[in-house]
């Protein structure tokens with residue numbers, strides 16, 4: 188099976204849903220944010236404090252390259268992974284990309300109590316999330332093979348729909364081999 192990448196904004200469920208979806212598909216699960224924290228021994232908040240966003244993005248690109256070199260794994264990316272063209276190309280080239288489309292109002296609700304996301308340490312979260320959505324949503328769209336709009340209700344139903352879509356993708360015939368050369 189090809190790698191599966193989950194993309195989408197903060198709070199779209201890449202981590203939460205990704206782990207369970209991987210289990211259902213029988214794939215290993217990796218979360219690029221968690222791998223970065225394990226490797227550095229520092230929280231994402233601390234990395235942003237010390238190295239700034241640019242430092243974090245460098246680390247993120249390196250980890251994504253490392254994870255993409257594995258085969259048949261499901262990877263939850265960070266919300267800003269799509270910002271770099273280099274990352275978008277990598278994801279497209281090495282797997283199926285699933286976009287968890289999520290409106291800002293839902294992000295606000297899901298992340299109400301969260302303090303672990305450095306980009307949300309701001310008095311006006313709604314404004315910040317709207318700005319990020321304007322910049323990033325077209326990039327998520329660009330890189331996506333499958334798009335799943337957020338829905339209310341049990342997370343299990345979303346996991347099941349994504350599972351079914353991925354199973355169908357896998358059973359679809361791949362590009363046919365090129366025909367043998369014909370003689371004039």
Ligand SMILES: Nc1ncnc2c1ncn2[C@@H]1O[C@H](COP(=O)(O)OP(=O)(O)OP(=O)(O)O)[C@@H](O)[C@H]1O
Pocket residue numbers: 195196197198199200201202203204220263264265266267297298304338340341342345
């Ligand atoms: N489909 C969903 N339905 C209900 N709650 C959800 C859903 N997806 C995520 N949540 C909740 O939203 C919170 C954030 O989700 P999660 O950490 O999985 O987001 P993420 O996409 O990994 O964000 P980030 O880009 O910041 O890593 C969690 O508390 C999770 O339980």
Ligand SMILES: O=C(O)C1=C[C@@H](O)[C@@H](O)[C@H](O)C1
Pocket residue numbers: 196197220231264265266267268303304305306
């Ligand atoms: O949307 C973002 O830019 C981020 C999302 C998280 O997954 C982390 O990668 C980090 O908090 C930055």
Ligand SMILES: [Mg+2]
Pocket residue numbers: 201202203218220263264265
């Ligand atoms: Mg996450």
